[in-house]
Amino acid sequence: MTRPPLLDLRDVTKTFSMGGMLSRRHVGAVNGVSFALSAEKPEIFTIIGESGSGKTTLARMILGNEVPTSGEVLFEGENIAERRGAARLAFMARVQPIFQNPFEAFNPLKRVDRYLASTARRFLGARSRAETETPMDEALRKVGLSLKEVSGRFPHELSGGQLQRVAVARALISKPRVIVADEPVSMVDASLRMAIVNLFRRLRDELGVTIIYITHDLATAYYISDRLIIMQKGYVVEMGPARPILDAPRHPYSQLLKRSVLSFDESGAGQIKPSGRDEVDLTAESLIAGRLEPAEDGRFVRLSKPILEPRQTAGAL
Amino acid sequence: MSVTTDILTVDRLRAYYQMNYFGIEREVRAVEDVTMRVKANEVYGIAGESSSGKTSLIKVLAAAIRPPLRVLEGSVTYRFNGNPLDITRAAEEEIEAVRWRHLSYIMQGSMSVLNPVRRIGRIFEDFAFRPMGLKRDAFRAAVEAHLARLHLEPGVMNSYPHELSGGMRQRVTIALATVCRPEFIIADEPTTALDVVVQKDVLAMIREVQQALGSSVVFVTHDMAVHASIADRLAIVYAGRIVEEAPTRTIFTAARHPYTRHLVASLPRIGDTSPKPSLEGRPPSLAEPPPGCRFHPRCPIAIERCRKEVPILEEWPGEHRVACFRAHEAIPAGEILHLKRGSLQ
Numbered sequence: 001m002t003r004p005p006l007l008d009l010r011d012v013t014k015t016f017s018m019g020g021m022l023s024r025r026h027v028g029a030v031n032g033v034s035f036a037l038s039a040e041k042p043e044i045f046t047i048i049g050e051s052g053s054g055k056t057t058l059a060r061m062i063l064g065n066e067v068p069t070s071g072e073v074l075f076e077g078e079n080i081a082e083r084r085g086a087a088r089l090a091f092m093a094r095v096q097p098i099f100q101n102p103f104e105a106f107n108p109l110k111r112v113d114r115y116l117a118s119t120a121r122r123f124l125g126a127r128s129r130a131e132t133e134t135p136m137d138e139a140l141r142k143v144g145l146s147l148k149e150v151s152g153r154f155p156h157e158l159s160g161g162q163l164q165r166v167a168v169a170r171a172l173i174s175k176p177r178v179i180v181a182d183e184p185v186s187m188v189d190a191s192l193r194m195a196i197v198n199l200f201r202r203l204r205d206e207l208g209v210t211i212i213y214i215t216h217d218l219a220t221a222y223y224i225s226d227r228l229i230i231m232q233k234g235y236v237v238e239m240g241p242a243r244p245i246l247d248a249p250r251h252p253y254s255q256l257l258k259r260s261v262l263s264f265d266e267s268g269a270g271q272i273k274p275s276g277r278d279e280v281d282l283t284a285e286s287l288i289a290g291r292l293e294p295a296e297d298g299r300f301v302r303l304s305k306p307i308l309e310p311r312q313t314a315g316a317l
Numbered sequence: 318m319s320v321t322t323d324i325l326t327v328d329r330l331r332a333y334y335q336m337n338y339f340g341i342e343r344e345v346r347a348v349e350d351v352t353m354r355v356k357a358n359e360v361y362g363i364a365g366e367s368s369s370g371k372t373s374l375i376k377v378l379a380a381a382i383r384p385p386l387r388v389l390e391g392s393v394t395y396r397f398n399g400n401p402l403d404i405t406r407a408a409e410e411e412i413e414a415v416r417w418r419h420l421s422y423i424m425q426g427s428m429s430v431l432n433p434v435r436r437i438g439r440i441f442e443d444f445a446f447r448p449m450g451l452k453r454d455a456f457r458a459a460v461e462a463h464l465a466r467l468h469l470e471p472g473v474m475n476s477y478p479h480e481l482s483g484g485m486r487q488r489v490t491i492a493l494a495t496v497c498r499p500e501f502i503i504a505d506e507p508t509t510a511l512d513v514v515v516q517k518d519v520l521a522m523i524r525e526v527q528q529a530l531g532s533s534v535v536f537v538t539h540d541m542a543v544h545a546s547i548a549d550r551l552a553i554v555y556a557g558r559i560v561e562e563a564p565t566r567t568i569f570t571a572a573r574h575p576y577t578r579h580l581v582a583s584l585p586r587i588g589d590t591s592p593k594p595s596l597e598g599r600p601p602s603l604a605e606p607p608p609g610c611r612f613h614p615r616c617p618i619a620i621e622r623c624r625k626e627v628p629i630l631e632e633w634p635g636e637h638r639v640a641c642f643r644a645h646e647a648i649p650a651g652e653i654l655h656l657k658r659g660s661l662q
């Protein structure tokens with residue numbers, strides 16, 4: 001029997017209701033998203049989109065913090081919404097989050113090792129000091145730190161990069177299969193950004209952890225992703241292998257994103273031009289009308305018209 | 318370059334935070350020996366990571382020197398209409414006379430800059446009515462004309478900040494900062510919180526306004542991609558000092574300082590799959606900066622001299638200045654980028 005996918009999203013939709021009894025509106029945050037992550041081959045799966053595109057809502061549903069309005073999220077073949085009690089805890093141990101701003105993720109008044117210890121106690125059932133500290137130290141060593149370096153320290157005593165690595169170590173304590181990282185490098189300085197991104201790569205290659213990397217930065221996405229989805233207003237507009245898509249995006253919105261990436265080729269020329277957002281049809285109607293159609297290179301593109309010529313982007317990048 | 322085209326001259330500026338808590342003195346050396354010039358009609362970029370002292374530097378440039386920040390040495394001289402004004406020594410009234418009229422500021426968080434309970438039109442009155450010195454009707458017409466230049470409709474004047482999108486709010490803060498047609502604009506990370514598409518539009522707009530007004534802009538961000546697209550010249554700040562300054566093109570193609578070379582080499586780019594190194598260590602504490610070159614603890618090519626002496630910012634051909642003892646040597650990229658050990662850590 002073949003193993004079920006590690007994570008399987010089937011037509012997942014989330015709508016939020018806004019307003020009172022008379023003026024109630026429904027806002028579709030995520031609309032009909034489907035994809036599956038293989039259990040055999042760990043990968044870095046990237047979700048790209050602007051703010052309001054539904055990428056964080058999608059992440060919250062994968063973590064089980066939000067229940068889909070329709071559709072289901074299966075982890076190793078089981079619907080995560082149906083897990084309760086011990087089964088839910090076991091699921092949480094296997095799918096761990098990392099948040100955007102490490103300075104906000106840690107309580108400034110508590111020592112950072114306390115978080116690691118409480119994670120070890122909760123997910124590993126550790127009781128004695130040795131039982132808690134061994135997995136803590138192991139996890140910290142995987143990210144290039146050690147318990148001796150961080151124990152007793154407060155968040156403000158560590159740099160942003162170190163703190164983000166501690167956050168990754170905390171996620172690793174329960175030996176997860178999946179890590180969901182929501183914009184993990186957007187608050188980190190340039191010289192440390194690559195340290196985190198390279199760390200994800202190592203986690204995938206050496207520990208076999210699948211990473212769901214959520215970002216709006218196309219350059220780091222190109223650097224580390226195996227596959228990606230591009231989201232706009234809750235819809236997936238393009239999905240498939242990362243590099244072919246970013247080399248030559250097909251959907252107008254993906255093309256707009258790529259045109260908006262700041263180029264280094266004309267550095268210092270002061271020739272920056274507007275993104276040309278107005279020329280692209282970004283209305284919700286075109287998304288609702290569109291369907292994800294497979295293309296020959298393994299990608300899926302949401303098209304409202306049957307055939308769409310790739311737009312000329314040569315001049316833009 | 319002749320002296321007259323410089324609109325800002327900073328000479329040997331040292332600004333520290335000096336605190337005294339219950340008899341315990343603490344000193345943070347945020348700006349150390351900074352000398353720089355900003356010419357008329359240029360965008361001067363300042364790049365540096367957090368806690369590199371770049372915010373302290375622009376606080377001084379913006380004449381917002383409040384204790385515990387103190388200027389210990391040096392001068393910051395603006396030349397508006399040919400009159401020199403050293404803001405480290407000027408009286409409050411003299412600074413008040415140039416603020417917003419000649420020297421303005423684009424701030425980072427548009428939501429925290431714009432008063433949430435006032436309409437945009439009223440916010441413009443708060444900021445710009447007095448400096449512009451126009452009658453109420455003429456003022457309103459001037460603001461509307463200026464908003465149109467930034468592709469904002471006059472109706473924006475009647476909106477509250479929360480009714481606008483993030484990109485529109487950021488355009489409103491740019492409009493606020495430029496409505497008096499100032500000669501000098503300080504922009505502190507104005508695009509950091511924005512999406513890629515909106516970011517590009519906002520940058521293009523800052524450039525467009527700068528060209529239209531002929532103003533000078535000091536643009537501060539840690540994002541090198543932003544500098545590549547907007548700055549004419551670029552200063553790299555590390556731990557309170559300028560370590561390299563050059564035309565932007567030179568920084569991206571022929572940088573000499575190991576820190577700059579590292580920053581440029583580690584930038585991920587679409588279409589480039591080569592492994593990118595990361596810099597080990599962390600920026601030093603400005604309360605106890607390391608002796609000698611402040612970069613030496615993290616520098617892969619540091620020599621004995623770097624630990625003892627402070628390298629001065631040396632002039633190179635082509636408006637290029639570098640503070641490194643080994644800048645003259647031809648050091649291969651592999652050595653700088655530390656590729657021999659743990660390059661993927």
